[in-house]
Amino acid sequence: MTQILIIEDESSIRKALSLGLDSKKYQIDTAENGKDGIQKATNKKYDVILSDLCLPDINGLEVIKTIKACSPDIISIVITGNGNIESTKSAIRLEVNDYLEKPLSINKVHDSLQKALKQRDYKRNKQRRKIIEIVESYNKNSNKSMENKLTKRNSNEDVSMLVHQINNPLCCINGSAELGMLNLDDKDAIIKFFKDILTAAKKINHINRELLSLNKYEERPKEVVDIKTLLISSIKMFEDLMTIKKVSLKIDLNQYDEDEKFVLGNKFDIEQIFKNLILNSIESMEESVEKWIKIKLELDREGTKILIHIQDSGSGITADNIDKCFNKYFTTKSHGTGLGLSVVKRVVDNCYGSINVTSTIGKGTLFTIQLPVYNLI
Ligand SMILES: Nc1ncnc2c1ncn2[C@@H]1O[C@H](COP(=O)(O)OP(=O)(O)OP(=O)(O)O)[C@@H](O)[C@H]1O
Ligand SMILES: [Mg+2]
Secondary structure (H helix, E strand, C coil): CEEEECCCCCCHHHHHHHHHHHCCEEEEEEECCCCHHHHHHHHHCCCCEEEEECCCCCCHHHHHHHHHHHHHCCEEEEEEECCCCCHHHHHHHHHHHCEEEECCCHHHHHHCCCCHHHHHHHHHHHHHHHHHHHHHHHHHHHHHHHHHHHHHHHHHHHHHHHHHHHHHHHHHHHHHHHHHHHHCHHHHHHHHHHHHHHHHHHHHHHHHHHCHHHHCCCCCCCCCCCHHHHHHHHHHCCHHHHCCCCCEEEEEEECCCCCEEEEEHHHHHHHHHHHHHHHHHHHHCCCCCEEEEEEEEEECCCCCEEEEEEECCCCCCCCCHCCCCCCCCCCCCCCCCHHHHHHHHHHHHHHHCCEEEEEEEEEEEEEEEEEEEEECC
């Protein structure tokens, strides 16, 4: 739903606009002065700011300018009762989307909003197409250069990496099947467990296809990846296993409300980051009294990197092992292959990101991944 912030000091106009636009199915917030408006726009993401020109504290154009400094994509519409040529000119210079004179009618405002929203969507779609073109041309070029490296490639290494990746969905299948056995009388639960098993089986299918195509290796194409959605679907795969292992999950995605940002990478590969880290966390908590995993997404201050934090209350990693844990084949587990974190590192490097780990023995471990994000608009 389109989110609109109305900044208007005259309460009758503010209320009339709010009620009228609410009836047109917009989501409305209001502010009665410039300071309050800036504060609200700092705390929440709006699509449109509809501001009176003459506010009691700050000039409406200044308010828009301040908000636009942080949200350059926001649509701005100025309302005025005493428009003059000078302020009209500076409004245009600031690129406000429209300029409406009082008295206002809801239809007039609605028309102006629709026009501005259409223009914004057109601009975004154009930008999206451009990004997709860039990604496609990147993929074409990188495939060409990969062909040259083909002979040097150690395909055994790829085979072991892929076989390792089968472990994650297999763990999910085991977890769902065990829960199913415990809930044989609950038809709805059984349906859910079967669905989870099918999802995990599809993953294994996918990995098999990758294995079969190894002898004609191509770098997996980069694509526009919506990290939040991918993270949520990866977490879902582990829900049953976490229930069995009595591990609680705290997810904080509120700091990352960015529909227009994306990571450039391969979805299948990035999924492996989440799955390997979550599975390691679950496995580290066998002996723990407290069993929790916290997952948090946020944007760095500059808005150029997404930070993904995955923290657990598990056994922790010793200082000696922390330096080795990303090494291929390094494992402290009797059943481990020691490939999980090396896959994670390889994928993070391919996305031009970085990964950091801090750990306290007996308390737990925190992995933080930074990946560059790009704007869709
Ligand atoms: N969250 C964690 N808590 C404690 N130790 C960890 C954690 N993540 C990784 N480790 C340590 O790092 C080692 C390497 O992890 P990695 O995922 O690469 O391999 P593995 O889990 O041992 O085996 P595999 O992933 O192949 O099943 C682990 O054996 C473990 O000692
Ligand atoms: Mg592992």
